[in-house]
Amino acid sequence: MSDEKQLLDDLSRQKYKWGFVTDIESDTVPPGLNEDVIRFISARKKEPEWMLEFRLKAFRHWQTLSEPDWQKVQFPPVDYQAISYYSAPKPKKKLDSMDEVDPELVATYEKLGIPLSEQKRLAGVAVDAVFDSVSVATTHQEKLAEMGVIFMPISEAVHEHPDLVRRYLGSVVPHTDNFFAALNAAVFTDGSFVYIPKGLKCPLELSTYFRINAENTGQFERTLIVADEGAYVSYLEGCTAPQRDENQLHAAVVELYAHADAGIKYSTVQNWYPGDEDGKGGIYNFVTKRGLCAGDRSRISWTQVETGSAITWKYPSCVLKGDGSVGEFYSVALTANRQQADTGTKMIHLGKNTRSTIISKGISAGHADQTYRGLVRMGRNAHGARNFTQCDSMLLGDKCGAHTFPYIEAKNASTQVEHEATTTRIGADQIFYCNQRGIATEDAVSMIVGGFCREVFKELPMEFAVEAQKLLSVSLEGSVG
Amino acid sequence: MLKIENLHAAIDGKPILKGIDLEIRPGEVHAIMGPNGSGKSTLSQVLAGNEEYEVTAGRVIYKGRDLLEMPVEERALEGVFLAFQYPVEIPGFANAEFLRAAVNAHRKHRGEPELDAFDFSRFAREKIEQLELDPKLLTRALNAGFSGGEKKRNECLQMTLLEPSLAILDETDSGLDIDALQIVAKGVNSLRDGQRGFLVITHYQRLLDHIVPDVVHVLADGRIVRTGGKELARELEEKGYGWLDEAVAAGADKEGRA
Numbered sequence: 001m002s003d004e005k006q007l008l009d010d011l012s013r014q015k016y017k018w019g020f021v022t023d024i025e026s027d028t029v030p031p032g033l034n035e036d037v038i039r040f041i042s043a044r045k046k047e048p049e050w051m052l053e054f055r056l057k058a059f060r061h062w063q064t065l066s067e068p069d070w071q072k073v074q075f076p077p078v079d080y081q082a083i084s085y086y087s088a089p090k091p092k093k094k095l096d097s098m099d100e101v102d103p104e105l106v107a108t109y110e111k112l113g114i115p116l117s118e119q120k121r122l123a124g125v126a127v128d129a130v131f132d133s134v135s136v137a138t139t140h141q142e143k144l145a146e147m148g149v150i151f152m153p154i155s156e157a158v159h160e161h162p163d164l165v166r167r168y169l170g171s172v173v174p175h176t177d178n179f180f181a182a183l184n185a186a187v188f189t190d191g192s193f194v195y196i197p198k199g200l201k202c203p204l205e206l207s208t209y210f211r212i213n214a215e216n217t218g219q220f221e222r223t224l225i226v227a228d229e230g231a232y233v234s235y236l237e238g239c240t241a242p243q244r245d246e247n248q249l250h251a252a253v254v255e256l257y258a259h260a261d262a263g264i265k266y267s268t269v270q271n272w273y274p275g276d277e278d279g280k281g282g283i284y285n286f287v288t289k290r291g292l293c294a295g296d297r298s299r300i301s302w303t304q305v306e307t308g309s310a311i312t313w314k315y316p317s318c319v320l321k322g323d324g325s326v327g328e329f330y331s332v333a334l335t336a337n338r339q340q341a342d343t344g345t346k347m348i349h350l351g352k353n354t355r356s357t358i359i360s361k362g363i364s365a366g367h368a369d370q371t372y373r374g375l376v377r378m379g380r381n382a383h384g385a386r387n388f389t390q391c392d393s394m395l396l397g398d399k400c401g402a403h404t405f406p407y408i409e410a411k412n413a414s415t416q417v418e419h420e421a422t423t424t425r426i427g428a429d430q431i432f433y434c435n436q437r438g439i440a441t442e443d444a445v446s447m448i449v450g451g452f453c454r455e456v457f458k459e460l461p462m463e464f465a466v467e468a469q470k471l472l473s474v475s476l477e478g479s480v481g
Numbered sequence: 482m483l484k485i486e487n488l489h490a491a492i493d494g495k496p497i498l499k500g501i502d503l504e505i506r507p508g509e510v511h512a513i514m515g516p517n518g519s520g521k522s523t524l525s526q527v528l529a530g531n532e533e534y535e536v537t538a539g540r541v542i543y544k545g546r547d548l549l550e551m552p553v554e555e556r557a558l559e560g561v562f563l564a565f566q567y568p569v570e571i572p573g574f575a576n577a578e579f580l581r582a583a584v585n586a587h588r589k590h591r592g593e594p595e596l597d598a599f600d601f602s603r604f605a606r607e608k609i610e611q612l613e614l615d616p617k618l619l620t621r622a623l624n625a626g627f628s629g630g631e632k633k634r635n636e637c638l639q640m641t642l643l644e645p646s647l648a649i650l651d652e653t654d655s656g657l658d659i660d661a662l663q664i665v666a667k668g669v670n671s672l673r674d675g676q677r678g679f680l681v682i683t684h685y686q687r688l689l690d691h692i693v694p695d696v697v698h699v700l701a702d703g704r705i706v707r708t709g710g711k712e713l714a715r716e717l718e719e720k721g722y723g724w725l726d727e728a729v730a731a732g733a734d735k736e737g738r739a
């Protein structure tokens with residue numbers, strides 16, 4: 001067997017390193033979805049009436065929808081009545097500090113290498129850990145609060161900052177947006193809320209680690225980030241999940257709202273359990289992420305490194321409404337085994353002289369299938385708007401696939417859209433050449449892939465860039481026998 | 482240092498090499514000439530360990546070891562270097578990073594400390610100057626979009642950086658201008674130290690004016706049909722390969738009787 005074949009076979013077979021289940025008593029509602037379940041969730045969270053109404057409205061709309069089927073992924077139908085929509089780890093008592101967090105929980109994070117505890121926490125990163133659906137620990141809150149930054153579980157923000165939450169929740173991704181957005185609006189249990197006041201450049205990179213744990217529990221996080229005029233924030237999201245036999249649905253919604261001259265940088269490193277080599281047991285990841293550049297000269301930047309999930313369906317998007325606003329999308333997606341990913345972005349140019357950049361790097365190995373789907377829409381009033389799209393695919397072996405669908409709609413003649421695409425196949429020849437120079441196959445692949453992704457990695461905050469490199473190496477680890 | 486005995490190799494079940502015998506002693510330069518499709522590149526690929534080619538008979542002893550048993554990297558780290566006739570392109574893989582990885586793999590194998598980016602850059606620049614190459618070569622992606630000549634120059638640079646014990650050059654002079662020819666010659670001659678062996682595959686006498694071979698072989702239809710001194714190359718240049726038909730027929734005949 002040639003090194004290349006060996007590599008590809010092993011790539012398809014490496015085990016998910018972080019598959020383990022934490023045993024914490026869960027407070028879980030029976031599976032199923034109806035108005036009573038939604039009322040239960042809302043009551044458990046002691047939500048105000050408007051929040052319950054928000055959920056019920058979304059639920060009633062959701063009931064009129066059916067799952068989208070236009071994306072290029074295939075999966076068995078999800079039984080939404082077999083999912084439990086609420087699961088919270090039961091705290092043994094009220095938590096006042098990190099020391100009181102369930103040690104088993106902390107141990108889980110440490111196994112994952114997540115720096116939750118003060119000592120281990122990466123310098124300068126405030127961690128809001130979401131375990132299943134409820135946030136259990138928040139650090140740095142005081143320091144941030146002093147500056148007027150709000151960074152807290154959205155369930156708390158509903159109580160503490162109802163006006164802000166009410167004003168912005170659903171303003172970027174309304175429940176009518178799509179099937180999964182409606183479902184999320186109806187049943188979301190927690191997530192993060194961030195508000196950066198006028199003129200403040202948030203000195204810390206805000207970070208949340210999501211983790212799916214209780215069996216059969218769908219995850220419906222809701223993240224809302226608002227940067228007021230002239231504010232700036234960099235937000236990091238990362239996740240890994242334990243090994244499962246049943247597919248788990250994940251349908252998060254992330255909303256970013258940037259006022260005039262504000263900037264939001266949202267980075268994700270995603271490593272959910274992708275399923276075994278036959279594609280069994282992975283996470284279904286159907287996420288709606290959108291940013292609204294509401295004010296003039298605002299900027300929103302999405303950077304994502306995706307290595308996990310059985311099925312990914314996700315298009316972090318920017319609506320460039322303010323004149324001169326800027327949207328960016330930097331993405332690395334790695335699919336192996338039988339993983340499927342249909343990802344990309346949408347750049348909706350509404351304002352004058354808006355600019356967007358799309359850099360998408362897709363890596364496919366094994367039998368994986370990957371689709372880039374990008375939409376660049378130049379609105380009627382988007383005078384002088386410009387987009388640049390670079391869409392590169394790398395194929396490891398000959399059984400995987402990559403597809404590119406760039407959609408361009410231009411309703412204004414003064415706009416400019418540029419698209420470049422390349423496909424590189426790393427085959428036995430390339431590996432042989434590297435081997436002939438004394439470079440081991442594993443090192444060669446890791447360097448080739450690293451080089452391929454460099455443009456995206458350099459957009460990540462330092463800590464995350466390191467993690468992303470690590471993730472890719474882990475994903476390619478043991479790829480040589 | 483290299484002893485090839487009765488080497489047979491096939492690709493997709495089709496025999497290409499039909500019994501090669503060749504011995505290179507330390508310090509010797511051997512040239513291999515021969516018509517297109519005679520198996521020259523096949524021989525070089527088999528020696529480097531390309532698994533696309535199946536060795537069906539024979540053996541190869543390199544530095545006292547069974548070369549054919551050694552994995553590709555092991556051969557490389559033990560000093561076997563192949564300058565490819567068609568170097569591959571790897572877009573996005575920075576040439577400097579590739580070269581440093583190669584050099585460091587060799588250093589590590591020899592138990593020497595690895596070079597950091599800074600030290601490597603100094604080392605590489607020195608060699609680039611020595612070969613009078615364009616330093617821009619370093620900043621580009623590995624062979625990606627290189628012209629034919631630039632690729633060959635890059636092969637030459639790699640050889641110079643890795644200082645192999647046995648360098649196999651597969652038509653490194655093809656498609657080169659006169660200046661580049663000098664570069665290849667300089668690369669080889671600067672490595673000649675009485676210990677290193679060279680196997681130079683070429684179609685042209687002009688390269689052998691600069692790299693003077695000790696032995697010249699003519700490969701035809703998977704066999705070495707003639708071996709001689711440096712004057713054989715000149716003779717070939719004058720006479721061409723027409724006379725070979727007879728020799729090949731003789732070889733086939735021999736095979737038929739065996």
Ligand SMILES: Nc1ncnc2c1ncn2[C@@H]1O[C@H](COP(=O)(O)OP(=O)(O)OP(=O)(O)O)[C@@H](O)[C@H]1O
Binds near residue numbers: 515516518
């Ligand atoms: N990968 C391959 N697949 C099929 N046939 C091959 C392959 N590689 C070589 N061959 C065949 O093997 C024979 C020898 O090829 P080889 O490349 O060794 O010739 P060569 O002597 O190097 O020729 P040239 O002077 O043109 O470089 C040719 O008939 C060629 O078509």
Ligand SMILES: [Mg+2]
Binds near residue numbers: 651
């Ligand atoms: Mg050849």
